[in-house]
Amino acid sequence: MARVLPFQERQDDPAETPTTDLVLQTRPAEFSLLQLVDVQAALNQSHAELVSTTWIRSAVLRSMQNKRFRVQARSLSGGDPNSVFIVILDENGEPTDVVDDWREGNTTAAWSPPATPSAKQVEVLSWTTKMGCPSFSLPAGPIETGGSCPGAKGGQSIVPLSNLQAGQRAVTAVTGEPVRLYQAICQFCYAEGGQYATGGVQVAQVLRYIWTRDAASDVKRTATGVAFGPKARAWIEAMVYAIDNADFLLDGGKVAKLEYPPERPRPGSRKKQRFFRWHDSGDIFSEAHLAMIKEVCNRLPDITFWAPTRCWATTWGVAAVNEINGPAEQSNLVIRPSSFHVNEGPPSREKLGIGWAEGSTSYALAQKLWAQESSGLLQIGSRKRVVKVKERDTNTGRMKTVEKAVSLPSPLAPWAKKLGYDWDCQTYAVDDEKHTCRHALSPELDSDGKNIVGCRACWIRPGQRINYTLH
Numbered sequence: 001m002a003r004v005l006p007f008q009e010r011q012d013d014p015a016e017t018p019t020t021d022l023v024l025q026t027r028p029a030e031f032s033l034l035q036l037v038d039v040q041a042a043l044n045q046s047h048a049e050l051v052s053t054t055w056i057r058s059a060v061l062r063s064m065q066n067k068r069f070r071v072q073a074r075s076l077s078g079g080d081p082n083s084v085f086i087v088i089l090d091e092n093g094e095p096t097d098v099v100d101d102w103r104e105g106n107t108t109a110a111w112s113p114p115a116t117p118s119a120k121q122v123e124v125l126s127w128t129t130k131m132g133c134p135s136f137s138l139p140a141g142p143i144e145t146g147g148s149c150p151g152a153k154g155g156q157s158i159v160p161l162s163n164l165q166a167g168q169r170a171v172t173a174v175t176g177e178p179v180r181l182y183q184a185i186c187q188f189c190y191a192e193g194g195q196y197a198t199g200g201v202q203v204a205q206v207l208r209y210i211w212t213r214d215a216a217s218d219v220k221r222t223a224t225g226v227a228f229g230p231k232a233r234a235w236i237e238a239m240v241y242a243i244d245n246a247d248f249l250l251d252g253g254k255v256a257k258l259e260y261p262p263e264r265p266r267p268g269s270r271k272k273q274r275f276f277r278w279h280d281s282g283d284i285f286s287e288a289h290l291a292m293i294k295e296v297c298n299r300l301p302d303i304t305f306w307a308p309t310r311c312w313a314t315t316w317g318v319a320a321v322n323e324i325n326g327p328a329e330q331s332n333l334v335i336r337p338s339s340f341h342v343n344e345g346p347p348s349r350e351k352l353g354i355g356w357a358e359g360s361t362s363y364a365l366a367q368k369l370w371a372q373e374s375s376g377l378l379q380i381g382s383r384k385r386v387v388k389v390k391e392r393d394t395n396t397g398r399m400k401t402v403e404k405a406v407s408l409p410s411p412l413a414p415w416a417k418k419l420g421y422d423w424d425c426q427t428y429a430v431d432d433e434k435h436t437c438r439h440a441l442s443p444e445l446d447s448d449g450k451n452i453v454g455c456r457a458c459w460i461r462p463g464q465r466i467n468y469t470l471h
Contacts, residue, residue, distance in 0.1 A: 138282025151310030155186030219288035326355030357462030
């Protein structure tokens with residue numbers, strides 16, 4: 001679900017004892033623990049990234065003031081009949097630029113302009129490279145900063161203090177533990193940095209969010225459940241059409257430069273199943289939003305949907321999921337509670353209730369890279385099986401950096417149970433260009449007892465806790 005961004009390396013004096021911002025200390029026969037050598041430096045860096053993304057997003061929002069939109073199948077050119085687009089309109093109802101052209105001195109972010117300032121539409125669905133399936137992406141971050149993640153309110157340093165404290169109280173009410181901001185996963189959110197923070201991505205996410213929030217405002221609670229008004233029904237119909245007609249690459253294929261193998265039939269079936277991810281960025285932001293999502297899932301019973309979420313860290317989230325999605329065993333919507341802290345488990349399904357699946361964790365074990373020495377420092381951030389290790393030169397007595405090959409332990413090594421999960425996502429245990437679920441080992445076994453390649457555990461194993469190792 002979410003990862004913590006690697007911190008920048010520092011150039012150390014080789015005569016000094018080596019330190020890195022984020023390291024793994026490895027010990028034989030023990031599991032490794034996250035050690036933040038310089039907590040304040042890590043918080044400073046993450047705070048700056050969050051501020052930058054928020055500025056870009058606010059500039060995008062300003063550029064969209066007083067504009068209207070419509071949602072339609074097919075692009076403006078008449079192509080892509082199986083896709084759904086949000087088209088921006090001017091005051092006369094004619095298609096206009098999605099954002100003002102920053103080169104003309106208007107209000108978009110000059111330091112991160114949209115890739116195509118003259119675009120007049122954005123597509124409703126995304127393709128998530130790692131997942132190898134279609135997804136729906138909203139802006140990440142707390143509601144207070146223009147994001148769609150209400151559960152992040154207690155876990156980001158840019159939230160105003162009174163709101164931050166209220167968010168932290170909501171977390172503690174469920175976990176019984178205080179929030180540690182330096183360890184909060186939301187503070188280092190992958191979806192508020194890198195490519196996600198660029199103007200082009202923010203434009204698309206903000207437009208989807210505006211549309212979705214407008215639709216959710218048209219959902220009313222009744223004595224028997226919820227009632228969908230015209231705007232909400234239009235959102236549901238558009239999403240059903242977009243998802244049902246999306247290309248899931250069941251027989252494999254290429255997206256950009258990455259070649260995907262065919263989707264593997266699941267045990268006991270000859271048919272290749274379709275999988276969809278809600279919110280590779282963003283989250284369930286209200287009960288009304290959840291009700292619309294659930295209605296889409298009900299309309300597409302042959303598709304399995306997965307939604308990782310921290311909406312449990314709100315005053316309404318736990319009860320809403322139980323009421324709207326429960327019992328989970330009868331639902332094709334797998335709602336997994338995400339842990340709030342690195343190196344900490346999520347709230348259990350037993351604690352949360354019938355609408356929830358088991359949750360996900362994020363432990364600092366890199367890609368299960370396991371040094372063979374009894375001591376040493378292994379830096380997080382490498383995506384290769386050859387990693388940089390600092391050790392003392394026996395001739396000079398100084399510390400030096402050397403490259404060493406390390407082994408990948410079993411994804412279900414005995415110490416995994418101690419950390420509180422049942423399966424460790426193997427996506428980042430494969431070659432750099434193949435970090436996808438379809439290339440990763442699955443918990444399913446073949447006739448020889450070996451793990452099968454092609455994993456969909458997040459979707460099809462709601463009773464198992466999944467770990468997404470820091471990378």
